Amino acid sequence: MSEPSEQNTSAQLTRAVARVLGEGALAALATIVEARRGVGAKVLLEASGERTGTTGDAALDDALSEHARAFLASHAEAKTLRVDEFAPALDVWRGARVMFERVETEPHVVVCGAGHVGASLARLASAVGYRVTLVDDRKDFVARERFPGGDIELVAAPNWTDPLEGIIGTGRGVYVAVVTRGHNEDEECMRAVLAARPDYVG
Numbered sequence: 762m763s764e765p766s767e768q769n770t771s772a773q774l775t776r777a778v779a780r781v782l783g784e785g786a787l788a789a790l791a792t793i794v795e796a797r798r799g800v801g802a803k804v805l806l807e808a809s810g811e812r813t814g815t816t817g818d819a820a821l822d823d824a825l826s827e828h829a830r831a832f833l834a835s836h837a838e839a840k841t842l843r844v845d846e847f848a849p850a851l852d853v854w855r856g857a858r859v860m861f862e863r864v865e866t867e868p869h870v871v872v873c874g875a876g877h878v879g880a881s882l883a884r885l886a887s888a889v890g891y892r893v894t895l896v897d898d899r900k901d902f903v904a905r906e907r908f909p910g911g912d913i914e915l916v917a918a919p920n921w922t923d924p925l926e927g928i929i930g931t932g933r934g935v936y937v938a939v940v941t942r943g944h945n946e947d948e949e950c951m952r953a954v955l956a957a958r959p960d961y962v963g
Contacts, residue, residue: 770803770814777805777813781864785931788864789829791816794841796857805864808833824848825859832861839863866934867892871959873921873950874941875902882938887912891936894928896921898946921950929957936961 774790781788787808793799793816804814804822806829815822821844828847832840839862844854870886872879875897883895894914897903903915918924921941929935937959941947954962 774803774805774814777807778864781805781807782866785866785933785935787833787933789832790862790864791825791829792860792862794858794860796854799857818851818854820851821848821854824851829861833863837861837863869894869935871896871925871928871935871937873897873925873937873939873954874946875899875907875915876940876942879938879940880907882940883908883913896924896928897941899942921946922953925950925953926957929954929959932957932959935959936963938963 778788778790780786789806791804791806793802799816799818802814802816804812804816804825806812806826808830810826812822812826816825824844824847828842839860841858841860844851844857844859848854868891870883870891871894872883872886873896875883875895879895879897880902883893887893893912894916895903895908896916896918898918898920900917903917905911905915908915916924916928929937937954939947939950939954939962941950951962
């Protein structure tokens with residue numbers, strides 16, 4: 762009887778992680794890695810307070826939720842702790858260890874303007890591992906021939922307003938550089954970018 766339940770929990774966790782990534786949200790995945798019982802149990806703890814999965818102990822689940830806030834605020838990618846380090850009152854879990862892993866979308870650099878500055882910035886960001894989208898209202902400037910390899914997403918936009926909302930999404934983990942060809946274009950683009958509220962605008 763426990764196997765279907767484990768499968769259901771695993772499916773729920775998979776769906777919840779996919780939703781967090783799709784929404785550009787932030788969460789911590791807590792996994793019991795050492796204990797007398799429950800090794801492998803996982804709980805997804807979202808920054809919003811939502812929780813998916815369980816360790817089988819409501820008190821430990823609550824303690825994990827509480828500590829997840831501090832873990833996410835630390836910006837660490839992963840950390841393994843003894844339960845007594847963050848929940849000393851839970852004697853039954855003394856000596857047990859939990860690994861916290863950060864769950865968030867990969868950083869996304871959006872460069873508005875594919876002139877020489879924008880093109881160079883997009884290539885540099887791609888070379889150091891960022892996911893990159895390059896947007897310009899001049900189709901020839903975002904032609905694939907200028908950016909072979911396919912690592913950079915190229916968007917030819919009829920204007921600056923329409924595509925940016927969809928590209929920036931929730932704004933979490935999105936860094937936008939506005940380097941269009943002129944002041945008027947910069948202003949139009951900047952209005953659209955600020956309305957979308959990315960994490961960084963420059």
